[in-house]
Amino acid sequence: MRSLSKKYLLTSATLCGALLLAACNGDATGSESEEEITEDDIGSVGAMESFEVGDTFVATEPLDIGILYRDLPAYPLETDWMFFQELEENNNVTFDITSVPLSDWEERLNVTMGAGDLPDYSTDIWSGHETPYVPSGTVLPISDYTHLMPHFQQRLEDWEGVNEQIENMRQLDGKYYVLPGINENIQFDFSMKYNQTVFEEYGIEEPQSWDELRDALVILRDETGTTPLTLWWQGNATFNFGGGSFDTIGGWGSMDGAMYDPDTEEFVYAPMQQGYKDMIEYFAGLTEDGLMDPEALTQDDQMARGKLINQEAFVSSGNIGTITDVNEGLDDQYGEGEFEFSRLPILAGPNGQVMRGGNTNSGIMLSADVAERDDFLALLQYIDWQYYSDEGTEFAHWGVEGETFEYTDDLVGGYKPVDGIRYERLNVGAPESLQEDYGFGNAAFAYAGPAHIRQSIMEEKEFNYQTRMNEEVEILLPDPPRPMSPADQEQASLLSTPLLDTVDQYTFRFVTGQYSMDRWDEFMEELEAQNVDAFMELVNEAYADYQEAVESATE
Structure with missing residues (x-):
């Protein structure tokens, strides 16, 4: 089975750390040696004089932060949320928000970055987006400043494997540019979901593999006369969490299309490998046989939701939020508890019950201009407290004890919203929402963190699901680093962009049935004509150069 072992990841990260040390002392990459930046070297207006693990950040002078904010339709931005009010009153922090609708996010981010107009920081940045x-x-x-962030450092020290994964985010200059969300354990956010009530009605056992799911869909098609599978998020989530089981990458996890092959110890172009073909052939076959909705790759979330609630489909991709949303819609339409959607396990494929992932997830990217702020240290302290302290994490997820939540021994997660406030599947039917009306549980601020907080919104069923998946699923850890020089990165971007456009076009046409899989060779020829070999040569040269620099640093 093709997977990156933890041993490999640890070795890679150890060497990467050695490379950074060499770069600071004498330089394996050719840059001049650098002194560690201290608090005295940066603007400290508003910063706390003493800021250590366990301290609550309170700016000594008002701290206003510019943020590029991904606005989600599930809880549209309200600038008077309690979340913002509490930060202003208790922490002396306010925000200047540039709000971008989810539908425009990728384009707006690219335009903003291309123009050099990023506010102080951006939400929802995955490692690789910054490259x-x-x-x-x-x-x-x-990475030049994280030693000034005590809570961040504690999580790297205390949580197994996290430091190594962050080390793998370093660019050729030995630095990293994204502050990722850090989880204490693996969080299985996305999976397939299914109408458990309907499955039980037709005597269908819970599928454990993609093949078993196909068999179940055949029964549902024949018994109900529907096209039983549709997709949420146009397949991007499905190809992402399902890619590992087919030994490939896809959807949100595609990045630039390059994937490390530990057998050859080189990077390969994933869409040209057998695993990608196997995955696309599987889903194309579902469409061809009337098992998957032809609109699955084009519809918006509301269309997918409507089909599941109206019993036009019984299986989809999702997460706990979409399961809650659909179940609430089913309760409204058919009566409480008449139908219930549940998670499927991470399904096994040709590569086994495997998922690509790690303890890190999307995080934030800061503008280089923040280093010139006279209150830069205060900004670092706020970010450290908000995103990496237990107190900040709890506040972002749950709000204020006694006003929005209370501790409890009655629920497996240990938290519950107060009466009158609903949150996910807790207090369903309450008139107010912790997210929509108060601004807590917001993905721009509430993500990652200690297991007891991340899992606190879970009903016992979801809690047990996460425990089971952590025991059963093999995790393919992140690929080794392959940072490039600025010139090579620019050339790689020029090559990879049209390649990915071609991959997206052919993937869409294969899966929707517009193209027969007989045209796969045509797809491969098109990628070759667009210089995929030149792109992969750049990638593998960068990987080889980096390995050489690492080896030199450890001699």
């Missing part, structure tokens, strides 16, 4: 912007110098090398 095209690093050469321009518009992104802050945050």
Whole structure:
């Protein structure tokens, strides 16, 4: 089975750390040696004189932060949320928000970064998103400053494997530019979901593999006359969490299309490998046989939701939020408890019950300009407290004890919203929402963290699901680093963009049935004509150069 072992990841990260040390002392990459930045070297207006693990951040002078904010339709931005009011009153922090609708997010982010107009920081940045912007110098090398963030450092020290994964985010200059969300354990956010009531009605056992799911869909098609599978998020989530089981990458996890092959110890272009073909052939076959909705790759979330609630489909991709949403809609339409959607396990495929992932997830990217702020240290302290302290994490997820939540021994998660406030599947039917009406549980601020907080919104069923998946699923850890010089990164971006456009077009046409799989060779020829070999040569040269630099650093 093709997977990156933890041993490999630890070795890679250890060498990467050695490379950074060499770069600071004498330089394996050719840059001049650097002194560690201290608090005295940066603007400290508003900063706390003493800020340590366990301290609550309170700016000594008002701290206003510019943020590029991904606005989600599930809880549209309200600037008077309690979340913002509490930060202003108790922490002396306010925000200047540039709100971007989810539908426009990727385009707006690219335009903003291309113009060098990023506010102080951006939400919802995955490692790899920053790479095209690093050469321009518009992104802050945050690794130069994380030693000034005590809560961040504690999580790296205490949580197994996290430090190594962050080390793998370093660019060729030995620095990293994204502050990711850090989880204490693996969080299985996305999976397939299914109408458990309907499955039981037709005597269908819970599928454990993609093949078993196909068999179940055949029964549902024949018994109900429907097209039983549709997809949420146009397949991006499905191809992402399902890719590992087919030994490939896809959807949100595609990045630039390159994937490390530990057998050859080189990177390969994933869409040209057998695993990607197997995955696309599987879903194309579902569409061809009337098992998957032809609109699955084009519809918006509301269309997918409507089909599941109206019993036009019985299986979809999702997460706990979409399951809650659909179940509430089913309760409204058919009566409480008449139908219930549940999670499917991570399904096994040709590569086994495997998922790509790790303890890190999307986080934030800071503008290089923040380093010139006279209150830069205060900004670092706020970010450290908000995103990496237990207190900040609890506040972002749950709000204020006694006003929005209370502790409890009655629920497996240990928390519950107060009467009158609903949150996910807790207090369903309450008139107010912790997210929509108060601004807590907001993905821009409430993500990652200690297991007891991340899992606190879970009903016992979901809690047990996460425990089971952590025991059963093999995790393919992140690929080794392959940072590029600015010139090579620019060339790689010029090559990879049209390649990915071609991959997206052919994937869409294969899966929707517009193209027969007989045209796969045509797809491969098109990628070759667009210089995929030149792109992969750049990637593998970067990987080889980095390995050489690592080896030199450890001699």
